[in-house]
Amino acid sequence: MIAAPHETPIPGPAQDLAQAIAARVPVLRTERLVLRAPRLEDFPVYAAILTGPRAEPMGEVLTRADAWDDWCRLVSLWLLRGHGIWTLETQAGETAGFVLIGFEPGDLEPELGWFLSDAHEGQGLAQEAAQAVLAHAWGPLRLTTLVSYVAPDNARSRALARRLGAEPVASHDGCEVWRHHPTGAPRAPRHATSPANPPATTARRPA
Numbered sequence: 001m002i003a004a005p006h007e008t009p010i011p012g013p014a015q016d017l018a019q020a021i022a023a024r025v026p027v028l029r030t031e032r033l034v035l036r037a038p039r040l041e042d043f044p045v046y047a048a049i050l051t052g053p054r055a056e057p058m059g060e061v062l063t064r065a066d067a068w069d070d071w072c073r074l075v076s077l078w079l080l081r082g083h084g085i086w087t088l089e090t091q092a093g094e095t096a097g098f099v100l101i102g103f104e105p106g107d108l109e110p111e112l113g114w115f116l117s118d119a120h121e122g123q124g125l126a127q128e129a130a131q132a133v134l135a136h137a138w139g140p141l142r143l144t145t146l147v148s149y150v151a152p153d154n155a156r157s158r159a160l161a162r163r164l165g166a167e168p169v170a171s172h173d174g175c176e177v178w179r180h181h182p183t184g185a186p187r188a189p190r191h192a193t194s195p196a197n198p199p200a201t202t203a204r205r206p207a
Helices: 015-020 040-050 052-058 064-081 127-139 155-163
Strands: 027-029 032-037 083-091 095-102 110-117 148-152 167-172 175-179 192-194
Touching: 027 110, 027 127, 032 127, 040 064, 040 095, 064 083, 064 095, 083 127, 095 127, 110 127, 127 155, 148 155, 155 167, 155 175
Parallel strands: 110 148
Antiparallel strands: 027 032, 027 192, 032 083, 083 095, 095 110, 148 175, 167 175
C-alpha cells in the first residue's frame, strides 16, 4: 500500500525538528526490545493493527483515517503530559507493536496499554515491554496511579495484567479495570536513556 502524503516524511528542516523533539522521548531497553519514540514510518504497522481483526478486542475496528487520528492523539501526549506511546523495535529492527501510557477522553487516570502485530504475538514481548514501562512509570515519572482496561472476553490480556501484578478493581465503559501497584512494580529495564484466543491487547475505547 502506498502511504498517503500526510503519512510520508519530507526531508528538510521541519523533519529535522521533528527528529530533535523525538530524541527527547525516553528510550527503554529490555533483553529483546528497544522502546523508542514513534516515527511516521511506524504508522503502517499501527494502522494494520487498528484497522484489522486484532482491533476487535480493543472495542472498535477503525478506518485508516481514524487510526491516524488515534495515533496523533497518543503521540501528542509526549508534549502535553510527558508520557505517551512507544514503538517496540526488535533486535532485527522490526516494529513489533506498541506500548503506551495513555490518557484518553473517558479515562479517569493514566492507562498502561499494549498491542502487538500478529507476527510478534505469543512471544512474551508484551510483558517484557510492559514491565519496562511500569518501572519507568513508578521510577522516573513518579506516577502514583496506573490502570489497564481489558475487554471481559480477552483472556490473554487479563492473564498478562495478572502476571504484571495488577488486580481487577472495577468496570468502566464495558471494560475491566485492572490496577497496577507501585509496590509490586517489576524490576527496572536493563538500560534506559533519555535524548484462536484474542490477541494480548488492552482494550481501547472510542472517545
